[in-house]
Amino acid sequence: MEKEKVVLAYSGGLDTSVIIPWLKENYDDLDIIACCVNVGQGDDMEFVRNKALSSGASKVCIENVINEFVEEYVYKGIKANAVYEGKYLLGTAYARPLIAKKLVETAHREGAKYIAHGCTGKGNDQVRFETAIASLDPEIKIIAPWRMWNISSREDAIDYAKSKNIDLHGITKEKIYSRDQNILHISHEGGMLEDPGNEPDFDEILVMTNPIEKTPDAAEYIEIEFKEGIPIKLNGKKLNGEEMLNALNKIGGTHGIGVEDLLENRIVGMKSRGIYETPGGTLLIEAHKYLESFVLEKETAHFKDIIGQKYADLVYNAMWFSSLKCAFDAFVDFTQKNVTGIVKLKLYKGTVKFAGMASDHALYNESISSFATGDLYNQKDATGFIHLYSLPYKIQALNELNSKKNSPQVKYSFKE
Numbered sequence: 001m002e003k004e005k006v007v008l009a010y011s012g013g014l015d016t017s018v019i020i021p022w023l024k025e026n027y028d029d030l031d032i033i034a035c036c037v038n039v040g041q042g043d044d045m046e047f048v049r050n051k052a053l054s055s056g057a058s059k060v061c062i063e064n065v066i067n068e069f070v071e072e073y074v075y076k077g078i079k080a081n082a083v084y085e086g087k088y089l090l091g092t093a094y095a096r097p098l099i100a101k102k103l104v105e106t107a108h109r110e111g112a113k114y115i116a117h118g119c120t121g122k123g124n125d126q127v128r129f130e131t132a133i134a135s136l137d138p139e140i141k142i143i144a145p146w147r148m149w150n151i152s153s154r155e156d157a158i159d160y161a162k163s164k165n166i167d168l169h170g171i172t173k174e175k176i177y178s179r180d181q182n183i184l185h186i187s188h189e190g191g192m193l194e195d196p197g198n199e200p201d202f203d204e205i206l207v208m209t210n211p212i213e214k215t216p217d218a219a220e221y222i223e224i225e226f227k228e229g230i231p232i233k234l235n236g237k238k239l240n241g242e243e244m245l246n247a248l249n250k251i252g253g254t255h256g257i258g259v260e261d262l263l264e265n266r267i268v269g270m271k272s273r274g275i276y277e278t279p280g281g282t283l284l285i286e287a288h289k290y291l292e293s294f295v296l297e298k299e300t301a302h303f304k305d306i307i308g309q310k311y312a313d314l315v316y317n318a319m320w321f322s323s324l325k326c327a328f329d330a331f332v333d334f335t336q337k338n339v340t341g342i343v344k345l346k347l348y349k350g351t352v353k354f355a356g357m358a359s360d361h362a363l364y365n366e367s368i369s370s371f372a373t374g375d376l377y378n379q380k381d382a383t384g385f386i387h388l389y390s391l392p393y394k395i396q397a398l399n400e401l402n403s404k405k406n407s408p409q410v411k412y413s414f415k416e
Contacts, residue, residue, distance in 0.1 A: 253277075
């Protein structure tokens, strides 16, 4: 009799490495298909494939979706200027719905009724995966070992992996950080970071980015060209999404750009501390903000700030496939029609500074905005405008003066 199938979201890291033998012990009637979605985490995919097979998977599916991840997920957030709680550029949150989509597609292709994942019962990702899967196929059943087994810590997971002779590829109880990496970012949690009283040891932690002390002593200038909100060229060279982020990660990482120490509010209600490295994404979103300030009129720009914050909340809170997020995308796309131009940035010692920009759609007009009087703006016109603009405040002040003059307070009555 043919076994039922389960598709496991497999990375080759600690959590998913121990799941394969655990599934074989507890679900001997299931055929395990490991699905590894490559969103730019930099892993050796052949090593990952062989590790999954040696651990007991019957089949391994590798999905290479790096460019799709950048152009269909990350760039949507860049256009929205989405930043969660003022710091987090949503590197993990963007990747999860795409990974979930590929898991569902694999399950459909392989005829699997189950999807398993290695997310802990304390984290955001269990919510993101399962909400996305439910949005795409509500009939698929979920197996979440971290909510079921008696492994209670990463130390326990290491001991279990050793008992099953699983290669942990450098993971030890001393190097206990939980990391998630893709082409947009790398996050670091656990270990000494769990105590908010500890200063991060950036020499030990950072992977994509130089500590400030090791950055160059000379500034570097770059130019990013956008077309309708999408970055298309770096220093005059046309690049696709994957090429753009790879290039900017290298440049930004060299100068220590985009490192954040964030104590964030998780979906599940607790606070969590993480170190995030997002060098290329930081450069893109800063350049995009500068360009928008140049081409968007006031009320659109101000309202888009509100939408951007809410957009970040939706993405963080596992609502990528929600109708509200789709509606926000439509609004954001409409605002981007004139977000076309070139932005020049100066990078130095972890900072990103504005160094110039140009656009055919600029709403800034030097002849109007300068202190000299030009043909389009006569400074004398401001007199009438100020009289009208200040009228409500004059009326309010006059009412207060009259109230003081007519004390005691007048009682009002209405005639029949």
